[in-house]
Amino acid sequence: MLSVDRRWLYLILFVNIVIFLLAPLRMPASISPPVQKFYDEIEKLQPGDLVMISSNWSASTLAENQPQLEAVITHLMRKQARFTIISIEAQSRDISYRLAERITKEKGYQYGEQWAHFGFVPNLAVAIKGMVTDLPNTIKQDVRGIEVTKLPVVQGVKSLSDYKMIIDVTPSGTVPVWISYSPKNVKILYCPTSVMAAEAYTYLDSGQIKGMITGAKGAQEYEQLLGIKGLGAPFANTISFSHLLIIFFILLGNFAMLMNRLQARREA
């Protein structure tokens, strides 16, 4: 058994993922406290409140960040909140813009009136400090080339302090930068990939971030809270069953190694 070609294991894992992605299976998830806090914070928003979404993910972390961003935008639209998106990742500028455009069009949310995309900024710390001092002069134009001062969604907005909330959807370590330089009256919510989540619990514990959606699993919980059918549930279910398969492989490998040793000892 120990001489099994590892490529067979890859093939089995691939088939396993395809099966569980296609299966109409939506297992219920227990809601974790960070996700519940995230939901409660957005529930507190009033119609017209302004939210900044920092979207910094690209195609590589689509399975985790896309369901998060979809769920968050859906919730913001449900609360009739205004939102703007900004990216410090060049690829994310286009990906988040296309995604937001698709979701907002489905719900009749107007670009420029209720939401806008500020495009790409290369240095987050400098951009945040600029936005705190003078937002229109820092951003200048949106992704469509319209001057920020002419966008009704941010009419009268002078600084990042005029926002109610910042939501960071990211696979990178950007949330410490938001925590460090954004105004203290603006709440920060966090949507990291699973690999980044463990480090963020210190910020959650100290109240520097008010809620967190961890990877596809967190998105599944959030979709359940919202009562929508998104990608979080099929992705999280597939991850769970892939983990089970990997655990089975590990046990099988250890069992085979143990049997080999026992046999060798008997022969000796």
Added chain:
Amino acid sequence: MDWLQAFLPLNLERLSVWIGVLCTLAIYSLLYRENPIYRFFEHMYIGLAAGYSLGPLGVDILYRYWIEPIWIQGYWAWAFVVPYGMYLYFIFSERYGWISRIVIGTLIGASAGLFFQEFSSRYLPQLNSTLQKPLWVSDANPDLTYGMIINNILFVIILLSVLTYFTFSYEQRGPVKRVAIWGRWFLMIGLGAIFGNTVMARMALLIGRIYYLLNDWLMIRVGGG
């Protein structure tokens, strides 16, 4: 027949999806064995990612923040900014390398200034939160449950033992060494949790790519939806 027509790369949008699929399969061909197709696509991907970033940098940054203010708004002083930044490249010259140090000095000064704010905003609230953790019920915190008290006590024990582990100023002996060993165990548990999350994240990457093959290429709805 309609499905086949929508599936084939007959328009630009579908062609881009087919190219994406070709790239995905070429990269994953490494799992079968090392091959020149994988190498070619790996290099192409790195070049594409770098080239793609140049587009937004040119349009969103250089044009918006440098060219436009100079040519349209007349802020001519900005014309010196980019050449000043480019002095950094004198680092490759033995004779004029000292010029690059001026730019490096500016960058270090700016970073140090930013770090003052970062430290106070990022770490002081954590210290404050740690010191404020109640370890017993009193009039000041009547809503405290036993679960929260146990959690807070555990937090303080773990914090102190991990800090002890990272104390290198003197030789750790006796009870201090035992506390440090506990600190190491707590660290291992923490790192194990991080590694578990890493496995989950890596699995999600694979799922993301397979989702692309199913949803975007084969046009099969995921999750039975």
